Amino acid sequence: MDTNLLNNYMLKAIDAYPYELQETVENLNYALSYENDNAYALYLMGRLQAEQFEDFEKAKYYFAEALANKMDCIKVYPKYILVLIWNQDFHEAQKLIDFAHTIKGVGKGELLVLQAS
DSSP: OOHHHHHHHHHHHHHHTTTOHHHHHHHHHHHHHHOTTOHHHHHHHHHIIIIISOOHHHHHHHHHHHHHHOTTOTTHHHHHHHHHHHTTOHHHHHHHHHHHTTSTTSOHHHHHHHHHO
């Protein structure tokens, strides 16, 4: 797999999100076709599903896959917790908040704000 090509697609997807959704989806699909377990691509796909399409079940799937492939991907935790709250999965959200507190680099203040939601 050509890592430079994967990075190229990821950078294009990041640059396009959230203003050019068609380009974002196209580049994410290319990136995931090169490396289907890329945590950052899965994270961005989860954000797209949650924030643009309001499909929280798909978003939960993508966030869970991202964390399964890279548990220290700290960007995932706040967005995943927010999706769980939006979907009224409060018990799951609390369990993830508790776990996220053990991960180095995760914003503790942001977790506390989400816990108060």
